[in-house]
Amino acid sequence: MPQNNIVQSFEILKKYFGYDYFREGQEELIRSILSRTDTLGVMPTGAGKSICFQVPALVMEGITIVVSPLISLMKDQVSALNQVGIHAAYINSSLSSRQVDLALQYAKEGRYQLIYVAPERLETKEFLDFALQAKIGMITIDEAHCISQWGQDFRPSYLKIIRLIDQLPIRPVISAFTATATKEVIEDIICVLRLQKPTVVVTGYDRKNLYFEVRTPKNKDAEVVDYINKHPLQCGIVYCATRKNVDELQELLGSRRISAVKYHAGLSDAERSANQEDFIYDRKSVMVATNAFGMGIDKSNVRYIIHYNMPKNMEAYYQEVGRAGRDGEAAECILLYGAKDVRINQFLIENVNSNDELTESQKDLIRERDEERLKIMTFYCFTNDCLREYILRYFGQHGESHCDNCSNCMAEFDEIDVTEVSKDIIGCVRECGQRFGMNVIIAALIGRRIAKLTVNNMINSAFYGKQTSMSEHQLKHVMNQLVVDGALYLTNDKYSIVKVEKSADAIVSGKKRVIMKLIKRNTIIQDTDTSRVKRKSELLTSRGYDLFEVLRQVRIRLAREEGMPPYIIFSDKTLTDMCIRLPYDRKEMLMVSGVGENKYEKYGQYFMDAILEFTNGNKEGISYGTIQGEGKPKQNLKAKGVKAKNDKTKSEKSEFVLTDEMRQTFEFMESVTLSQFVEQVNNLRDEQQMKRLTGIHLTARLMDEGYITEAYNTSLHRNMTTAAEMGLQMGISISMRTSEKGNEYEVLMYNEEAQRLLLSML
Ligand code: ADP
Numbered sequence: 001m002p003q004n005n006i007v008q009s010f011e012i013l014k015k016y017f018g019y020d021y022f023r024e025g026q027e028e029l030i031r032s033i034l035s036r037t038d039t040l041g042v043m044p045t046g047a048g049k050s051i052c053f054q055v056p057a058l059v060m061e062g063i064t065i066v067v068s069p070l071i072s073l074m075k076d077q078v079s080a081l082n083q084v085g086i087h088a089a090y091i092n093s094s095l096s097s098r099q100v101d102l103a104l105q106y107a108k109e110g111r112y113q114l115i116y117v118a119p120e121r122l123e124t125k126e127f128l129d130f131a132l133q134a135k136i137g138m139i140t141i142d143e144a145h146c147i148s149q150w151g152q153d154f155r156p157s158y159l160k161i162i163r164l165i166d167q168l169p170i171r172p173v174i175s176a177f178t179a180t181a182t183k184e185v186i187e188d189i190i191c192v193l194r195l196q197k198p199t200v201v202v203t204g205y206d207r208k209n210l211y212f213e214v215r216t217p218k219n220k221d222a223e224v225v226d227y228i229n230k231h232p233l234q235c236g237i238v239y240c241a242t243r244k245n246v247d248e249l250q251e252l253l254g255s256r257r258i259s260a261v262k263y264h265a266g267l268s269d270a271e272r273s274a275n276q277e278d279f280i281y282d283r284k285s286v287m288v289a290t291n292a293f294g295m296g297i298d299k300s301n302v303r304y305i306i307h308y309n310m311p312k313n314m315e316a317y318y319q320e321v322g323r324a325g326r327d328g329e330a331a332e333c334i335l336l337y338g339a340k341d342v343r344i345n346q347f348l349i350e351n352v353n354s355n356d357e358l359t360e361s362q363k364d365l366i367r368e369r370d371e372e373r374l375k376i377m378t379f380y381c382f383t384n385d386c387l388r389e390y391i392l393r394y395f396g397q398h399g400e401s402h403c404d405n406c407s408n409c410m411a412e413f414d415e416i417d418v419t420e421v422s423k424d425i426i427g428c429v430r431e432c433g434q435r436f437g438m439n440v441i442i443a444a445l446i447g448r449r450i451a452k453l454t455v456n457n458m459i460n461s462a463f464y465g466k467q468t469s470m471s472e473h474q475l476k477h478v479m480n481q482l483v484v485d486g487a488l489y490l491t492n493d494k495y496s497i498v499k500v501e502k503s504a505d506a507i508v509s510g511k512k513r514v515i516m517k518l519i520k521r522n523t524i525i526q527d528t529d530t531s532r533v534k535r536k537s538e539l540l541t542s543r544g545y546d547l548f549e550v551l552r553q554v555r556i557r558l559a560r561e562e563g564m565p566p567y568i569i570f571s572d573k574t575l576t577d578m579c580i581r582l583p584y585d586r587k588e589m590l591m592v593s594g595v596g597e598n599k600y601e602k603y604g605q606y607f608m609d610a611i612l613e614f615t616n617g618n619k620e621g622i623s624y625g626t627i628q629g630e631g632k633p634k635q636n637l638k639a640k641g642v643k644a645k646n647d648k649t650k651s652e653k654s655e656f657v658l659t660d661e662m663r664q665t666f667e668f669m670e671s672v673t674l675s676q677f678v679e680q681v682n683n684l685r686d687e688q689q690m691k692r693l694t695g696i697h698l699t700a701r702l703m704d705e706g707y708i709t710e711a712y713n714t715s716l717h718r719n720m721t722t723a724a725e726m727g728l729q730m731g732i733s734i735s736m737r738t739s740e741k742g743n744e745y746e747v748l749m750y751n752e753e754a755q756r757l758l759l760s761m762l
Helices: 003-017 026-034 049-059 071-083 097-108 119-123 125-133 156-167 183-192 220-230 243-255 269-280 314-321 340-355 360-380 387-394 419-431 438-445 451-455 472-485 504-508 542-562 572-581 586-590 597-614 660-665 674-684 695-704 725-729 752-760
Strands: 039-042 063-067 088-091 114-117 136-141 173-178 199-202 210-215 235-239 260-263 286-289 302-307 331-336 413-417 488-490 498-500 515-519 708-713 718-723 732-738 744-751
Touching: 003 026, 003 049, 003 597, 026 039, 026 049, 026 173, 026 199, 039 183, 049 063, 049 136, 049 173, 071 088, 071 114, 071 597, 088 097, 097 125, 114 119, 119 125, 119 156, 125 156, 136 156, 173 183, 183 199, 210 387, 220 243, 220 302, 220 331, 243 260, 243 286, 260 269, 269 286, 302 314, 314 360, 314 387, 340 360, 360 387, 360 472, 419 438, 419 472, 419 488, 419 498, 419 504, 438 451, 438 472, 472 488, 472 515, 542 572, 542 597, 586 597, 660 674, 674 695, 674 744, 674 752, 695 708, 718 732, 718 744, 725 732, 744 752
Parallel strands: 039 173, 039 199, 063 114, 063 136, 088 114, 136 173, 210 331, 235 286, 235 302, 260 286, 302 331
Antiparallel strands: 413 515, 488 498, 708 718, 732 744
C-alpha cells in the first residue's frame, strides 16, 4: 500500500470528521482495506466502525457500496456524511422509483463516494445495471452478523450480497463489520461472504465510558422517577420486559411531567415512528420501551439506560446498554433488580419455545441454554465483584478486577460472616432430598407452613424455622452467594432445583468460612445535585455544565432549522470539548474534537458567538474542565516510519513534558499571569517535536489542589477563578482590571514562589 494513502487517511480524518487520532483497531482496518485485502472488523457498538470504511472510501478509486440492514441507520449515516461534506446517498424502500433512478444516475456519474443500499435491493434490475457499469472500489457489509444463521438477527436477504459479488466483472475489495464477536458468527461471516485471506481485527469489548450499577429498590417506579428527575437535561432509555409495563410506566412519567414517549410492538407503525423521531430529535428526552426499540438507532447522546427489569441474558443486556454513550462521553447503565424478574424471564423462555416448529428435544436444548444464560444474568445482579469484569469475562475477555467505574468498585462493603446460616441452608437442602427450589428451602428455614413442606414432613425437621430472624431476601442473598461460590448449584429444569456440590462439605465441617460482602448504605457515590453525577469520566466543572447547556440549546435551534437530529450537528463529546477549549476563532475551533472543516463553515460561528458571549470575551484563567485525550494511537505515523507530508502534523508531536533542560533554563519573573507563564514554558520546548502546554491543564491542577477556586463575580454575573487562601500563601495575588465594557474583573498574578509551584506541577 502506498504510504501516502495512510497519510491521506489521517488528513481525511481531521478535515472531514475533525478527529486527530484513530481509535483502537481503526488504523489497522483502514490499512488493510487500502492494501486491497478483504477485511473483517469486530468492534463493540460505539467503537467507531463507520469511519473504518468511510475513510478508505474517500481514498480509494471508485464508489463504495455499503450494504446496511435498516432504513433508519442508512438515513442517519448518509445525513452525517453529507453534514461533513462527503457525497453519499442511500437506496431503499423509502424512496420512490424516480428517486431511486436519480440516485443511481448520479452514482453512475461518479457524484457519490459512497452509496448505501438495503440487501433486498441488490438483485433488482436497476441496481444490477448500475453495478455492472459502475467502477466499484469496495463493497462494505455493515451489521455483517445478519448473514449468519447463528446470530439472532439472521436476514436471508444478506445472501444476495454474494450473488451480486459473483456477477461483477472485477471483484472489489470486501469489508465487513459487526459488533457480534462469537466464534461461530465470525467464522460464518468469513465463510458465507467468501472473504479471501481476510484481515480480522477484533477489538476489546470494553466500553470504558459506561458506568454500570445494579440496584434493588423496593419501589422501581419511584426509583425511575427519582433518577430521571436528577438528570433532567439528559436523554435516556428505560427498558421494560413487557408492553404492559411500558404503557404503565410511560403514563406514570407523564403524570409526573416527565417528557417520555413509548415504543413497543403493540403500537401502530405510525405511532412507533412518531415516538422514535421525538426521541431522536431531542423533542422528548425519555424513551420507555421493550427490547423492540433500539436496533439501528444511531443516536449518540443517550446518557443513561435504565433496565426496569433484568434482561434474559448478558448478550441482550450488553446490546441494549450499548446504545448509551455512543459519542464516547460518560453514560450510565442502571439495572433495577427485583425477585420477580427471574420469574418473568422464565415465563418468557417457556413461551418462546412453545410457539415454533422445533422438535421436543430441540426445544429442551434451547430452553436449557436459555436457563443457563438467565442464571448467569441473575448472578450479575448479586455479584459483589467488579461488574465490568463480570461482563467482559462472560464475553471471553479479561478486564482488570477493579474498574473504578461501576457500583461495586465505587462502594464500600461490610464483610459479614454467614457460615452458620450457610451450614443450615446446605443441611436443609440435603434433608429435603435435593428436590426443591430456592423458595421452598427458604420457606422451610423461616418456618412457613406450605403444603410441600407438610406433605414431605419437613415440618418436623431440625432446620424448620431455624432462621426466623433472617428475611426472605437475606436468605436468598446468602443462597445466591453459595451458588456463585460453587457450594450449591441450580439445575436447568423448568423449575430450578437446588443441589449441593462436593465443595459444600468444607463449609459444613467448619474448614471453610463463608464471607459475604454487603454494600454499606449510601456509600455509592450518589448524584450530588440534579443531573450532575460525579463519575470518573465526567470532565466539566459546574460552570462548564452551564456553558454546555447554552451550546446544547444552540445545537437544538440549528437542528430544528435544518430538520436534523441534534447529535448529527455535533455530538455531546464535541460540545464538551468546546466547553473546555473555549474556541474564539477558526484555528481554535478546528482543534475541537469532532469539528471538521465543513461543519466549521456551517456551524462554527454560532457556537463561537455563544462561547464569546458566555465568557464575556475574556477566557483568561478560565477552566471549565480538563482535556481528555481521545484515541491516541499506540502506533502513530512516526512509529510506523511513515513520512508525513507536513512535518508539523499534530499527530506526530509528543505530549508536552517539562524536561530537565527546560526546568533549568526557565527564567523566573517578578510577577506573571498564568498565560504568560505558559507562553514562557512553551517557548522553551522544541515545537516541532512537542505539543503545547495549555493553561487549562494547570488551572485544573491548581483548582484540584486548592490553590485557586471559583467565586461569583457580581458585575460579570458569572463565576471566575480567584485565589484561595492556600494560593495567596504560595504567592498568588489578585490584580484588579477593567474590561473594555467597563466591568471589573480579577486577574491572578504569580510571583516567583508561585511560578516554582507551577513548575512543580508539570
Ligand atoms: P459503531 O458503528 O461502531 O457503533 P460509530 O461509527 O457510530 O460506531 O461511531 C461512534 C462515535 O464515535 C461517532 O460519534 C463517531 O463520530 C465517533 N468516532 C469514530 N471514530 C473516532 C475517532 N477516531 N476519534 C473520535 N471519535 C470517533
